[in-house]
Amino acid sequence: MTVTPVQIPDQPAAEPARQLPPATVSRLTLYLRTLNGLLAEGVDQVSSESLAESAGVGSANVRKDLSYLGSYGTRGVGYEVANLSRKIAQALGLTHEWRVAIVGAGNLGRALARYAGFETRGFDVVALLDADQMVIGNEIGWLRVSDVAELEPVLEKTRANMVVLALPAGVAQSVCDRVVTAGVHSILSFAPVALSVPDFVNLRKVDMATELQILAYHAQRLQVPGLEEDRPSA
Amino acid sequence: MTVTPVQIPDQPAAEPARQLPPATVSRLTLYLRTLNGLLAEGVDQVSSESLAESAGVGSANVRKDLSYLGSYGTRGVGYEVANLSRKIAQALGLTHEWRVAIVGAGNLGRALARYAGFETRGFDVVALLDADQMVIGNEIGWLRVSDVAELEPVLEKTRANMVVLALPAGVAQSVCDRVVTAGVHSILSFAPVALSVPDFVNLRKVDMATELQILAYHAQRLQVPGLEEDRPSA
């Protein structure tokens, strides 16, 4: 038994091998951030150990992650910052221009629209949409808020290829469906619901309430070793 | 071989067994959300299958997760919504009152301060702090912005037991250190850096740039089946 795990017998494997493990992909973004910092500081070599430290993971983990991209390190020395940064950016698809439309111009949507972090990392916010007539037409950051009724033409005109949903739970699914139908298949949702999408759509979720609840779980576990549950206190 | 995995030979196991798997904890928050919705609709029984559907996971997964809390389902019938909701809330530590201080009143911090989702889920935003003199003293939502120089007394006065960091990368570590020293050990960070904290601190990260980059990776993989790598274009 113990079959060799090769499953794709027709790819000639000229490229560094597609399909990185998901856990690796998310760590690569962290390494990239560190590398770009080092690049700005003029550092040009880095070890797996120090990359590990600034990403908060183990160094073996870093080396294994990087090995999926190929062998770009030098034994006894480390990795060349500029080269590695380029390779990771390439692997992550950051050589494309990504045009992001944000649907929902409530508190969160507006905050995201003004968030400088996107622009600097190759993500261009090209539209901001809302359903509220009071908000439509307002200037937020560099953008004017469009009517979500115009979603499809706006996506097409701006050639958006990613959408961020910053919407209340109730309307998220229907807007999501329209986004998918309009041909945008990469969606980041901040809505506190599970959205259902076809397999070919990339959907990621960020859920603040969930994060706080997870913290609550751990906090409670530490605070209550067995006694006192809700000390009313003075 | 095949040792039984019992590792805590001194706990009498009166409680439903502490230490849930992390993956289970995050899904429990999703089930809880669904259950509270059903509760509001007056539904009183639910199957693992329909819980699974609304959380976007498999039903065996749901049953295994719930089994860590004990056997609260009825075979052939399902789970009693009110009861299960209560059990999960209990397991997650949501019977406590959680008092959250938000540090950073920029776009994101303000959006979080006004985000209604927190209040309704047992998280009370009790303070909002910033370093910018232009912002200190402003009213945002129900709160007046405090000076981050006053962090320690504010945390103490408001008895905050969680902190949300909505800060730029540069200052996040130093504020984080002060928060920990001040005795708050549950931290949710939106800052795009890896923060280092002692082991006893619960730190979670939400990173929007990372999420978009992960989307970019998947999007690029689908869009480029093998050709054109960086087409210089017009």
Place this chain on the structure above:
DNA sequence: GCTTGTGAATAGGTTCACAGCT
């Protein structure tokens, strides 16, 4: 008959430890 609860099987991820190269 229908749905839970759970051991067994499988898949995925991390850590170890060391050979291989500079």
Place this chain on the structure above:
DNA sequence: AGCTGTGAACCTATTCACAAGC
């Protein structure tokens, strides 16, 4: 001597499949 690259071991998580109970 130092650091990478990687098989092997280990641990965590998901899925399967079915017996147990209503």
